[in-house]
Amino acid sequence: MSASDVTITLPDGSTKPIAAGTTVLDFVKTAIGPGLAKAALFAKYDGVEVDLTTPLDRDGTLQLFTSKNPESLELIRHDAAHVVASAVQRLFPGTQVTIGPSTDDGFYYDFYRVDADGKPNPFTPEDLVVIEKAANEEVKKDLPFLRKEVSKDEALALFGKLGETFKLEIIEDIFNKGATSLSLYSHGDWVDFCLGPHAPSTAKIGVIKLLSVAGAYWRGDHNKQQLQRIYGTAFFTQKDLDAWIHQQEEAKKRDHRRVGKELDLFAFHPAAPGAVFWTHKGTAIFTQLQTAMRRLCLANGYEEIKTPLLYNKSLWETSGHWGKYRENMFLILDPEADPGLPEDERASFS
Known part of the structure; x- marks a missing residue:
């Protein structure tokens, strides 16, 4: 071991020396084996998720992730969001991109798309079929994901040259929070910025399935531009995707909203959107469950209290709901609040 070497500790506790600056991928090839190097998707270097092209420049721990690790699904779904966004912009010139995170079961990407009159121009189910086909063709091209650090x-x-006004706003926010550089990821001729990591190439994604499209608002504010949100998912194999689709279809058959109505337990009415009207049958079951739960809690030393049904945004900022779910929260304006305040400052939410 030379003075320029660093020591890498693997999950089993073994250590291996390597020349400082060697990338994760090259380390795996030479110190572990070509099989794992081919299967690896990303790594954790001292607990931080990194690309396989990351240089090993200090002593530290290293953990590799392949398609066998559940964490890798989140990775390829974020990769898939990038691929879908690139397909959308190629198929529908003039469409702007905003953000595209992974979710529990897949991913979404928000797009700004308007017609000649400046009105929202939603994607149709037929559009999703075309986009999905183009995205999976891009997966098969095995395009490498390349990372590059740039200044503000x-x-x-x-x-700015790309005409991405939403991205410019995000960039300003990132650097105003103290960032000194921005990481770009490109595949083919398409580029976006994010923290990463990404898989070595698009082929690692497997298969992409687009699910639906819905409306959203920029920054979750209904006073801002209306966006088109495309939802999708991705799996390593078609077999895994088919199994997931079957699971979703079976879950729909057992959806409590469907079963409840079929059993005459509850109903919904436009007079109170999203609220349940319990029938006498449903109310009887609800009361029995409530009584049983109250008895169980009291027997175990819990005390019952009552809390408000509505809160202003301070509670939801603390809980984290404000940042993630603001656009889907019910808003009630306080008539006694100063009308000069922004709407969000005059509202209660549930």
Whole structure:
């Protein structure tokens, strides 16, 4: 071991020396084996998720992730969001991109798309079929995901040239929070910025399935631009995707909203959107469950209290709901609040 070597500790506790600056992928090839190097998707270096192209420049721990690790599904779904966004912009010129995170069961990407009159121009189910086909063709091209660090000025110049006004706003926010550089990821001729990591190439994604499209608002604010949100998912194999689709179909058959109505337990009415009207049958079951739960809690030393049904945004900021679910929360304006305040400051939510 030379003075320029670093020591890498693997999950089993074994250690291996390697020349400082060697990438994760090259380390795996030479110190572990070509099989794992081919299967690896990303790694954790001292607990931080990194690309396989990350240089090992200090002593540290290293954990590799392949398609056998459940964490890898989240990775390829974020990869899939990038691929879908690139397909959308190629198929529908003039469409702007905003954000595209992974979710529990897949991913979504928000797009700004308007017609000649400046009105929202939603994607149709037929559009999703075309986009899905184009995205999976891009997966098969095995395009490498390439990372590059740029300065604020470089990022603003790049996305300004691309006409991505939403990206410019995000870039300003990122650097205002103290960032000193921005990581770009490209595949083919399409580029976006995110923290990463990404898989080595698009082929690692497997198969992409687009599920639905819905409306959303920029920054979750209904006073801002209306966006088109495409939902999708991705799996390593068609077999896994088919199994998931079957599971979703079976779950729909047992959906409590469907079963409850079929058993005459509850109903819904436009007079109170999203609220349940319990029938006498449903109320009887609800009361029995409530009584049983109350008895169980009291027997175990719990005390019963009553809390408000509505809160202002301070509670939801603390809980984290404000940042993630603001656009789907019910808003009630306080008539006694100062009308000069922003709407969010005059509202209660449930």
